[in-house]
Amino acid sequence: MAFRRALKRLLQEIPNQGSRCYSTEARQMVTMIPGDGIGPEISQSVKDIFSAAGAPVDWEDVDVTPVKGPDGNFRLPPKIFDSMDRTKVGLKGPLATPIGKGHQSLNLALRKAFNLYANVRPCKSIEGYKTPYNDVDLVTIRENTEGEYSGIEHVIVDGVVQSIKKITEEASMRVAEYAFAYARDNNRDTVTAVHKANIMKMTDGLFLKCCRHVAEQNKDIKFKEMYLDTVCLNMVQDPTQFDVLVMPNLYGDILSDLCAGLIGGLGVTPSGNIGQDGAIFESVHGTAPDIAGEDKANPTALLLSAVMMLRYMGLSPYAQRIEMACFDVIREGRVLTGDLGGSSKCSEFTEEICRKVRESE
């Protein structure tokens, strides 16, 4: 982790003379989980585009199909943990919901193994993909380890159940610090803490207190606080008023999907899970089994997640070029996949982006 930060600082200090000056930079290995359904196709698209850009990234593909352990239960194959342990960075495609008992949720396992504590979703309106909302440009940062999803539930008496929402200072501080660092690193103006501390005085109150504390130490970034219901009310009326939003787990689950809807849905929304010991970037749409293998898939969500990944890895110039190429293709509207309103194949869309990436060198 320290090496990565040092490398990032080093790369940022090199004057920008184009890609030529990076010809001797170290190649980095990334764990790739292609996933199911359209996963393999869109993963290949990403690899092709990265290749066209000359990004110094090598891929280590891992199949996460559960394997039967000695106890008869299905478990994730150890190689996923081995790989991520070495690379510390992963890119993940959509996974099919497993049927059958005894299966460990991959997302949960990865989150725990690498302490993935912040789920980040940048939501930016895509020119050329019209939705009822324009000029959206916000980021939701969701605390991903505790809160309402602590999984602590119990029966009081028959017909009465309780669920415990656990908020800790440690997790709240951690995600708040990440939010402000993210805002600074990405030239964002304002961090807004989303909460319901008027109702949940202790839990959301603690979360809010931590955000305020971190805000005090980051006075170059503006800080606001807003009730979740007010955020939702305002979000659907004028989403352009929002910038970076940080919030506890459940609110993040809701808001991140709400915001994805504003820009066009899960098919075009990137996502990153940041941890202390690594990060995994992923598309959050489904496996689309109805079009799997037919060269019809849209790789945008996975590609934009991969772009987030490049920035995380300190490879911003490549991120910039790839992102711009992707947006240019969608804006031009000549080569679009079905879901974007066109009739091109996944491979054609991919090739068009590759072409633009090569041109932009």
Add this chain to the structure above:
Amino acid sequence: KMTDGLFLKCCRHVAEQNKDIKFKEMYLDTVCLNMVQDPTQFDVLVMPNLYGDILSDLCAGLIGGLGVTPSGNIGQDGAIFESVHGTAPDIAGEDKANPTALLLSAVMMLRYMGLSPYAQRIEMACFDVIREGRVLTGDLGGSSKCSEFTEEICRKVRESE
């Protein structure tokens, strides 16, 4: 699984006893995702407290905000209908307010009281005035006074007798 699971189990149970009405189940995050893309797919939504707090405000936003959204609180021993916007102290006493939210809540109240024909006439008059767009309060894009807006609705209500 337990808490929302119990809620869901109860909903399913009641659905079984009301087969003339269709029943669906949807995850909250999926509802939000779809709501901002195509809210017309939704009809009646029932949910636990916190989700309702969020969704009710989200949906109010879709139709224009709290200034035009009615609300009712139903109890076993009574009911209270209310506007959910603020007190707007900056325009209080200046004959600038928009009574739509409170009026539509009162319309809900009339239906609850079994006085639907009156509810219908008043609601229709209110919607007609807003649709015609000649007499609108400031927040609706016009420059009429509250009393003028009110009188226009009264006029239409009297006409509809």
